[in-house]
Amino acid sequence: MLASLLGSRFWLTCYAAILAGFFTPLPEWLASGAVGPSLGGILFFTTLGVGTDAFLLALSGPARTRLLPLTFWKLLGIPIIIGAITALVAPAWTLGMTLMAAMPAGLSSPTLSALHRPSAVPAGLALVAVTSLLCPVTVPLLMAAVRALPLDLPPGTGLSPLRMAMGQGAYIAFMLAVPWLSTRLVRRSFPAWVERNRLRFRPFALLSLVILVFTAAAACRPVLVTVGASLGFTGLALATGATLVMGVVSLAIAERLPGDEAVSFPCGVVFMNNGLAVTIAAKSYPDDVPALLAAVLVEVPILVGVSWVGSVAARRALRRVK
Numbered sequence: 001m002l003a004s005l006l007g008s009r010f011w012l013t014c015y016a017a018i019l020a021g022f023f024t025p026l027p028e029w030l031a032s033g034a035v036g037p038s039l040g041g042i043l044f045f046t047t048l049g050v051g052t053d054a055f056l057l058a059l060s061g062p063a064r065t066r067l068l069p070l071t072f073w074k075l076l077g078i079p080i081i082i083g084a085i086t087a088l089v090a091p092a093w094t095l096g097m098t099l100m101a102a103m104p105a106g107l108s109s110p111t112l113s114a115l116h117r118p119s120a121v122p123a124g125l126a127l128v129a130v131t132s133l134l135c136p137v138t139v140p141l142l143m144a145a146v147r148a149l150p151l152d153l154p155p156g157t158g159l160s161p162l163r164m165a166m167g168q169g170a171y172i173a174f175m176l177a178v179p180w181l182s183t184r185l186v187r188r189s190f191p192a193w194v195e196r197n198r199l200r201f202r203p204f205a206l207l208s209l210v211i212l213v214f215t216a217a218a219a220c221r222p223v224l225v226t227v228g229a230s231l232g233f234t235g236l237a238l239a240t241g242a243t244l245v246m247g248v249v250s251l252a253i254a255e256r257l258p259g260d261e262a263v264s265f266p267c268g269v270v271f272m273n274n275g276l277a278v279t280i281a282a283k284s285y286p287d288d289v290p291a292l293l294a295a296v297l298v299e300v301p302i303l304v305g306v307s308w309v310g311s312v313a314a315r316r317a318l319r320r321v322k
Contacts, residue, residue, distance in 0.1 A: 006206045006210075010206045010209075010210075013206070013210050014210060014213055015300065017210045017214040018213050018300065021215065021220075022218075022221055022232070025218075025221065026219075026221075030215070031218040032215075032282050032286075034215040035212060035215055035216055035219070035278050036283075038208050038211045038212035038215060039208075039212055039275040039278070040175065040178065040179050040208075041204070041208030041212075042205050042209050042212065043175070044208075045204040046108065046201070049198040049201045049202070050125070051187070052184065055125055057122055058122040058126035058129065059126050063122075063260075063261060066257070066261065067126055067130050070257075071127070071130050071131055071134060073249075073253055074127065075102060075104070075131055075134060075135060075138040076138055078246055078249055079101040079102040080098075082100075082101040082246065083098035083146060085241075085245065086238065086242070087151065089238075090234070092151075093294060094146055095285065095288060096288065096291035096293065096295065097242050098142055098143070098146050099139070099142075099280060099294070100239070100242065100274060100277045100295050101246060102135070102138065102143075103139075103272040103273045103276050104135045104272065104273050105124070105131050105268030105269070105271070106268070106274070107128055109128065109264070109267045109271040110124030110125050110268075111202075112267050112307075113264040113310060116263055116311055116314035117260060117263040117264075117313075120261075120264040121264075123263075123264040124267065127268040128268065131268070132176050135276075136173040139168060139169070167284070168284055171279075171280070171283060171284075175276060175279060176276075212278065216282070216292065216295070216296040219282065219292065220292055220293050220296060231289070232297070235290060235293040235294055235297045236297045236301075239298040239301055240300070240301040243298065246269050246270050246305075247266060247269075247305050247308060250265060250270065250309060251309055251312060254266050259317035262313050262316065263310060263314050265313075266309035266310070266312075267309060267313075269309075271302050271306040272298075272302070274296075278295040280295075
């Protein structure tokens with residue numbers, strides 16, 4: 001039972017960590033400073049067990065011709081839809097919800113896809129690889145576009161839109177590249193050890209995720225104490241609505257895809273790399289509380305949402321075969 005809390009029941013641990021973070025007073029420097037290293041731990045231990053050949057295989061074959069339009073929907077089309085809806089119903093949350101939706105596919109999404117369709121892992125890896133490579137360009141552009149809208153948003157870091165976009169792009173590339181390059185070095189230096197312990201890396205990745213959501217929630221605590229829990233309930237409602245929209249749109253797109261991609265795409269859309277959104281919000285928009293809250297609170301609905309879209313997509317794919 002205890003082992004499953006960093007395994008099949010990891011979502012229970014994440015929910016407990018989020019709740020604990022909101023009620024645990026931590027020094028601001030510790031709560032904010034732990035976010036980046038925690039994300040690095042997630043990426044490091046997740047990619048350590050994945051060989052370079054697996055990524056190259058995922059990027060080859062006939063599916064690669066569909067990657068570009070799917071990447072457009074994941075990084076631009078769906079975030080624009082989320083941002084437009086949020087701007088109408090809750091303008092102050094527009095930047096945070098757009099940022100959250102604009103994240104690349106989560107590194108765990110191929111594994112979650114495999115729970116519903118084991119053969120969907122290569123397609124999921126391809127989506128993770130391409131969206132991760134392109135998001136340092138698309139995310140800053142989207143953020144600059146949102147901040148250009150006539151919305152009453154906090155001033156951010158005070159940098160010009162161009163300098164902020166360049167800084168965000170470099171930071172995202174750094175946060176994604178360092179863990180990947182580090183794991184390539186470890187795999188090359190100790191291949192037998194990596195292969196022998198490959199199944200042990202996932203609990204460490206999930207532990208890093210737990211630490212991330214705990215510290216991110218703790219970073220939001222002072223504001224929630226000041227303004228009241230209503231802000232948190234608003235963010236949770238919006239994050240849940242955004243997850244529902246992302247699920248519905250991605251499932252509609254998946255109707256036209258072959259079986260493996262029909263499962264991996266909606267799972268990658270719903271289970272985005274929200275840890276990266278937390279780090280960007282904390283670094284680039286320290287005064288925009290809704291931006292950080294959106295990145296943290298979406299962890300609650302996406303854990304349920306990825307199971308929903310995966311099961312629906314798998315049933316549809318199986319029905320089309322029959």
